[in-house]
Amino acid sequence: MTDNTNKLLLVHPSNGSLIVCGSLFKGICSLRKLSSIDHLIYYNDSKGEKAYVVSSEETVSVVGVMSTFTKENDTFDVFVVGKGYGSQGNMKLISTRILQDFGNWDVFEDIVEAPAVQVTPFVKKYRHNFRYSFKESGFIYFLFTRTRGGDDHHYYSYMELQLSCGPNNMYNKAQAAFVSSPAEELARNLSASGQYGQVRSQDKILFVVSSTDEDKPRSGLCTYPLRYINQRIMEIISACYTKNGKIGNKVAVDSPYTTSANLLYTLTKYKCSADFLPSPLASTPGFALAAQAVHTTRGLLMAVAVAVEAERTVAFLGTSNGKVHLSSTPEVYRTVSGPSSGEAVNKHLLFDRNHRHLYVTTGKKISMVPVEECDMMKDCKSCMDLKDPYCGWCALEGRCTRKSDCRKAEEEKHWLWSPQNQCVEITSFQPPNLSCKKMLTSTWLLSPALEGMTV
DSSP states (O other), X not given: OOOOOEEEEEEETTTTEXXXXXXXXXXXXXXXXXXXXXXXXXXXXXXXXXXXXXXXXXXOOEEEEEEEEEETTEEEEEEEEEEOOOSSSOOOSEEEEESSOBTTBOTTOBOOOOGGGOOHHHHHHHOOEEEEEEEETTEEEEEEEOOOOOOOTTOTTOXXXXXXXSGGGOSOEEEEEEEEOOOHHHHHHHHHTTSSSOOOTTSOEEEEEEEOSSSSOEEEEEEEEHHHHHHHHHHHHHHHHHSTTEETTEEOEEOTTSOHHHHHHHHHHSOTTOTTOSSOEEEOGGGOEEEOOSEEEESOEEEEEEEEETTEEEEEEEETTSEEEEEETTEEEEEEEOSSTTSOOOSOOEEOTTSSEEEEEOSSOEEEEESOOGGGOOSXXXXXXXXXXXXXXXXXXXXXXXXXXXXXXXXXXXXXXXXXXXXXXXXEEESSOOOSSSOOOOEEEEESOOTTOOO
């Protein structure tokens, strides 16, 4: 009996099913009921090569994202798959898979012929390692590493943009990513850096953990505003259309899946993003989108998830030894064990619906980790010592809580959080003596002052 390894799991929300793609039979998929995964909705292992979605090889990376496809006024659900090179199965970098029978198409068949991204002679050379995919504002993004050397169904707008992390792209091996809006504090810091223009709290940010390619690696967390990614891509495409691939007399456009002798011919003869473009285009290293690491550490960071809590951005970072660091950038304030200490955390960290727990998986186990443990702290000092953005001192209730769990937290200084560990202290009390039976008005002087507070 051959073991089956799940290579891709996607929720199909419109019909309440789970897409499960495994390593058996060169990577075929099945549909299972989301509320009861023992219930098999669809499975067919007799469709042959057109049903090979992922890979039977453990080392081949796979990512996917849900989308829709429109044909002849019919719109239906699909999922778009990015798959690295393997010696077995097809060599399609990107494929669009249908989730229902339609005309001559069968469930899970690739329904888009896109020769520009099916670069068969080059996939073995570059060995793409897909790490993350997501859909935003009508585009589908894939994050991958490769060796040196939405509505757009035919990928006419396919363009690779190199992301550089750290000085001289020190952290050059992407491990995982997450898309989230930043808290106001991070948005201000990104704006103040002068690198991205004005960044707003409603903007989307791509958070990427990358590592050095060494025996004893280091890792860094870099941030890239999506608006700036799109701006750079448009600059590269514009250079291809109007300036023979140059920006400021420097070559900005590369065609990595063709020979160097044919590059200039490709850029001058074929229009960028045309459906007959013989190979995909990319930015040159000199026009990569560069970012400085906002957090660095020794060892491998393998996963990242990001949340906003009380106006602060919190990154959850999974490591190769089964730990999850909770980092309120740039300071690590807490470390918790994953499902199995010593086993690498998988690249996807998932929040529950209320963002109160984080699901952490390894190769064989899954655990649900609380995002905070504020109630374990019984006094203000220990609560403040955590430096946990989730945990502050609820002054009126005398307990350590999330801001959302503290009554009157929105009133000034009723919920205290301070990186300087500043707690409330009673400095004087008038009158000094008070009858427990007599109703009087008392005055409390507190430090730091809680203005407008009635006790």
